Amino acid sequence: MTVTDAPTSSLLERIQPAEGGREIHDPATGELVGRTRQTTVADLDAAVARAKATQPQWAAVSSQERAEALNAAAEALEAHAEELAILLSREQGKPLNGPNARFEVSACVSWLRATASFTLEPEVIVDEESGRSVLHWRPLGVVGAIGPWNWPMMISIWQIAPSLRQGNTVVVKPSGYTPLSVLALIEVLNTALPADVLIAVPGRGDVGERLSAHPDVAKIMFTGSTETGKSIIKTAADTVKRMTMELGGNDAGIVLDDADPKALADDIFWGAFINTGQTCAALKRLYVPESLYDQVCEALVEVAQQSPMGVGLEEQNVLGPVQNKPQWQIVADLVASAKESGARILIGGDPDENATGYFYPTTLVADIDPHQRLVTEEQFGPALPIVKYTDLDQAIEWANELDVALGSSVWGTDPDRTEDVAARLVAGSTWINKHGAIDPRVPFGGAKESGFGVEFGIHGLKEVSQPHVITR
Structure with a gap:
């Protein structure tokens, strides 16, 4: 030929x-x-x-x-x-x-x-x-x-x-x-x-x-x-x-109570905000035990503050705009609904609607109801809801209850325990202490819808x- x-x-x-x-x-x-x-x-x-x-x-x-x-x-x-x-x-x-x-x-x-x-x-x-x-x-x-x-x-x-x-x-x-x-x-x-x-x-x-x-x-x-x-x-x-x-996916990540927040914060952040959150298998809802909740929130805010957003051709930037206006509006609407529900904005959540480009600021949302729209609907953009839990079985139930199940992740230091929790999650792929880590040798696909x-x-x-x- x-x-x-x-x-x-x-x-x-x-x-x-x-x-x-x-x-x-x-x-x-x-x-x-x-x-x-x-x-x-x-x-x-x-x-x-x-x-x-x-x-x-x-x-x-x-x-x-x-x-x-x-x-x-x-x-x-x-x-x-x-x-x-x-x-x-x-x-x-x-x-x-x-x-x-x-x-x-x-x-x-x-x-x-x-x-x-x-x-x-x-x-x-x-x-x-x-x-x-x-x-x-x-x-x-x-x-x-x-x-x-x-x-x-x-x-x-x-x-x-x-x-x-x-x-x-x-x-x-x-x-x-x-x-x-x-x-x-x-x-x-x-x-x-x-x-x-x-x-x-x-x-x-x-x-x-x-x-x-x-x-x-x-x-x-x-x-x-x-x-x-x-x-x-x-x-x-x-x-x-x-x-x-x-x-589509709305991937859940579950942090266990033996995790080290500072050690995991960078990987959790990029699991969620890779491609400015516009990834099917990005981490889109994070479940954190009450005992580590404040530490995880603080560690993620610190990573967010050190990750510049701006025009892609400017070499210092690692986060960019939402690709199109309809998707920008979805992100904005979901974060606005979270605010209205009483959730706490840790960082971001205040876009300049008159700015050039479809930039939505890196947004972390705490103290949010596990059934609030930002949690249950795929945002596909730079906003991450962080849900507090007190019972691991309940967190697993929340993680599994949606109709979509592309990826998921478990974060902790005990290998046996993380494996046990991973086995209970419904998803095409479940990662331990990482999220979205695809490999050309390893099968990748979704469960449910x-x-x-x-x-x-x-x-x-x-x-x-x-x-x-x-x-x-």
């Missing part, structure tokens, strides 16, 4: 339409970042047709050659890492430093290389005189990837890398809030990949709906809100598509493959 040549112009120039297109503005400054082309449903149909036509040839390429292509794509990303990080910071708002833009681009490289190293071998299920059964893992065909605006590059890679590794072709529909980041990512990847194995289709909701319903798309991979996920599931039902759905299917590692490869048993 022929690999495309790499153009020499800047990425932003290469991905923008010659004229027209929809303007994308920096959520930190309001400045114009660039323009994105808007594909139509007809364009989507053409893209799927190209991907379908190319897929058998890509599937016929050896596993080793596909691994080499992913590694070459990783090298191409490394060569453009700073340019990609700057574009990501301008479009999404996240700072260059901290667990943000440069981190995200680096994670894309790591995930490509890790996925290239995984090999899904046939499994001998039965081998005896009566017969032999071998389970093989075949490509599905065309995978439709629908991504979010919070980690637009990294989550796209989570969808793209395993799909390509297993011989599928991929059609990507990026979020309308952050299309430029994903278009630039795919522009770079395609300098190392054969033509038409990976195609981007930026566009409105009708394009995403058609992708979900398209009869020639074998699987949909979606990361985003539970509400949108339910709509996609319904749309895809008529063609009985395979699906991986990583949906946080979705189904898993990503990463060998298990993730199986999710983008058709099991095929041959028995003789």
Whole structure:
């Protein structure tokens, strides 16, 4: 298969339409970042047709050659890492430093290389005189990837890398809030990949709906809100598509009474405020025993005061704006409702609504009712409710009572006790003395209405493959 040549112009120039297109503005400054082309449903149909036509040839390429292509794509990303990080910071708002833009681009490289190293071998299920059964893992065909605006590059890679590794072709529909980041990512990847194995289709909701319903798309991979996920599931039902759905979360963290507040404060803070709280598997509600409550609150305030928020391209900042105005309003409304309920604001909670950019100050909320809206509804922004408990069983009950269950965490010093509490939590992943610590080798997915299917590692490869048993 022929690999495309790499153009020499800047990425932003290469991905923008010659004229027209929809303007994308920096959520930190309001400045114009660039323009994105808007594909139509007809364009989507053409893209799927190209991907379908190319897929058998890509599937016929050896596993080793596909691994080499992913590694070459990783090298191409490394060569453009700073340019990609700057574009990501301008479009999404996240700072260059901290667990943000440069981190995200680096994670894309790591995930490509890790996925290239995984090999899904046939499994001998039965081998005896009566017969032999071998389970093989075949490509599905065309995978439709629908991504979010919070980690637009990294989550796209989570969808793209395993799909390509297993011989599928991929059609990507990026979020309308952050299309430029994903278009630039795919522009770079395609300098190392054969033509038409990976195609981007930026566009409105009708394009995403058609992708979900398209009869020639074998699987949909979606990361985003539970509400949108339910709509996609319904749309895809008529063609009985395979699906991986990583949906909304409202992750609970439980601090045990033997924890060391000062030692854990930094990790708890960044578990909650990574990407300024705009992460599906961020810590979004923290349960703290009465005996440690004041110490934990004080330690978290200290970390917050030392974590500057501002324009992403300014090197000192590690927290940025909320990516878009609707999400900013959700955060503002939830914090306002907490204030009205009598909760105590430890820091933040007083946004300047006339300021440039969608900045919401880092906010810690104490003395809050465990069933207040800021606790029970996903804020997806820089606000953390800290709930006091006196009975551990009650805290576990509170942690488990919501309809979403993506991640959770337990914080303490006794390994046996933290393991016991972790086993009682309902979630796709539970971390001990950390939160959101994903690894490309370790399966990741949700429970309850946080979705189904898993990503990463060998298990993730199986999710983008058709099991095929041959028995003789």
